[in-house]
Amino acid sequence: MSTANKSHSQGFLHPIARMSSTLLMGAAFGLGIASGVAAEPKKVSIGYSPILDSVTAFIAKDKGFFAKHNIDATLTLVTLNSNIPAAIMSKSLDLGSVSTTVLIQAVDGGLDMQVVQGATMLPNKNALMAYVTRSDVPFAGVKSLEGKKVSMPGIGASVDILFQKWLSDQGADPKKVNYIELSSSQATDALRAKSVEGSVIVEPFLTRASQSGIGQIVYRLTDGLPGPTLAISYIAERGWIEKNKDTLGDVKAALLDATEYAKANPAEARALLTAYLKLPKEIVDVLPLPLYEEKVTPADVAFWVDAMKAQGRLSTTIDPAKLIAR
Structure with a gap:
């Protein structure tokens, strides 16, 4: 090969070599994403009270559903359910499982909070x-x-x-x-x-x-009500919800997985209630498990708003639809 031809060939091959090198590096980087280091788990603190309705959080933690959705969840016991909104506003908690009336009372008192996902309903007979x-x-x-x-x-x-x-x-x-x-x-x-x-x-x-x-x-206390009534929901402060939509989506997905697991594995749900609530197995084994429901509608909240209004407990006008995060 002549010197001229050799120089021409080298000049032609160099860009291809550089392109191949770039493609190989990109492929290696892509494989690193697919099989390499996962994103850092998102830390979330969730408050609960010593009641059966908290079982979905226990399951999500113990059975790995939080981890599956890349959530590093800390579960914190709050003995009185009514103290959970204040703990959320003080940043001690990110979310909490509370009764609907506790949420309404907190909002009536000026706290900007919303339901992010339902947990349980009260049956209209044999209530817990x-x-x-x-x-x-x-x-x-x-x-x-x-x-x-x-x-x-x-x-x-x-x-x-x-x-x-x-x-x-x-x-x-x-x-x-x-x-x-x-x-x-x-x-x-x-x-x-x-x-x-x-x-x-x-x-x-x-x-x-x-x-x-x-x-x-x-x-x-629910005997004679027309139908199942919203009991416990997971709530958070509106500002936190808006700033953490991706994290919240993963938390909700984990809790939904836990709900389905609880329905399919009642014995496992009871075992976790025994462990987390420190109760004798013979007591937990005869307890009726909660009526699970992750969806919350304005009508669910309106029942409680109307009851509290009739008892003179509200000082402001509460719009049930605005208490549910979208």
Whole structure:
């Protein structure tokens, strides 16, 4: 080959070599993305109360659904459900599972919060919450509760609203009952110590109180309602929702996976309730599991808004549709 031809060939091949090198580097980079280091997990703190409705969070954590969706979730116990909104606003929590009435009360008080996903509904029979009278205090109708001390696991919570609705519907004056705020886990001790005449108790502690002989179930608080009623939802502050849509989408996907798992594996759900809530297996095994529902509609929220308005608990006008994140 002549010198001229050799130089021409080298000049022609160099760009191809450079192009091949670039393509190979790109391919290697692409393989690195496909099989290499995953993105850093997104840290999220979720608050829950010691109630059965928190089981989807337990499952998502324990069964790896949070990890599957690249979420590093910290679950934090908040004994009183009504304290969760304040913890969210103080940045101690990112999300929390709360009763609908706690959310409405927080918004009525000026906190900018929304439902991001539903968790459970209250069935209209055999509810997981009930009024329990002390065994040595016979129940003589709702009027007999006037003047008595009743423990309540969250003033302003759904159990409080439903209890007072029951009293009003039956002709008693809810304002004449003396309320003491105690978690359901403390209710049996309060009954035993005779510091209250009755208690509103939520599972898993309701069955324990009944089986202990310390108290007797008088009325399950959703008996007679027209249908299932929204119980617990996951909520967050609106600003956090808007700034963390991708993270929130992954959290919701994990919780949805957990919900489907709970429906398909009730024994596993019970085992996690035993572990997280520190309850005897024999108690958890006989408890009815929650009625799961991830979707929340304005009508679900409106039921509670109307009930709270009727009880004079709201100082502002609440639009149920605006309490649901889109």
